[in-house]
Amino acid sequence: MNKWASVAGLFLALATAPVWAQTTKTTATVKPVPANGESRYVGYYYPKPTSTETYTSQLKTIEGAGRAERIQFVTVVSQGTLQSNYRVPYAVFAKGDKGDHLIIVGLQSGELNTVYRIRALLANMTTMSRTSPFFQEHTVAEDATFFDLLKLLGFHDVTVTDGEKITHQVTIK
Numbered sequence: 542m543n544k545w546a547s548v549a550g551l552f553l554a555l556a557t558a559p560v561w562a563q564t565t566k567t568t569a570t571v572k573p574v575p576a577n578g579e580s581r582y583v584g585y586y587y588p589k590p591t592s593t594e595t596y597t598s599q600l601k602t603i604e605g606a607g608r609a610e611r612i613q614f615v616t617v618v619s620q621g622t623l624q625s626n627y628r629v630p631y632a633v634f635a636k637g638d639k640g641d642h643l644i645i646v647g648l649q650s651g652e653l654n655t656v657y658r659i660r661a662l663l664a665n666m667t668t669m670s671r672t673s674p675f676f677q678e679h680t681v682a683e684d685a686t687f688f689d690l691l692k693l694l695g696f697h698d699v700t701v702t703d704g705e706k707i708t709h710q711v712t713i714k
Contacts, residue, residue, distance in 0.1 A: 587702035598692035608640040653703040
């Protein structure tokens with residue numbers, strides 16, 4: 542369980558990184574679950590993806606990385622954001638029967654409102670990942686990315702949204 546604690550500690554640090562202050566108000570409309578084959582989370586947690594990509598990792602999922610470990614990882618990250626001394630502008634959670642869909646939702650208007658800002662957040666997560674002993678033990682840290690960490694933990698995708706109009710989804714293979 543120590544390796545999972547290392548991963549969780551990494552993202553506790555990530556979740557409490559400095560953020561930008563925003564005071565604008567966001568309104569959201571909840572739509573019914575789509576019946577046309579889209580993710581059941583579209584219209585509930587985020588709008589239909591406006592951009593997608595696929596990341597193919599050279600790494601394999603760690604043996605024993607199951608739903609419990611993914612939920613533990615996300616729980617520690619979420620605790621870090623909730624216990625922060627300042628408001629973190631996003632929420633992180635896992636969904637799916639296997640907890641293998643990572644979702645990041647912006648909580649402040651204007652924060653994650655372009656694919657470039659979303660990619661910048663993911664790049665910051667890569668930077669933080671590379672400093673963790675867990676990541677260094679299981680990868681060549683300077684070559685691996687946040688997506689590789691998600692692959693190690695068994696996540697199938699990560700969806701990042703501003704919570705209003707923009708959703709970027711990365712499928713991890």
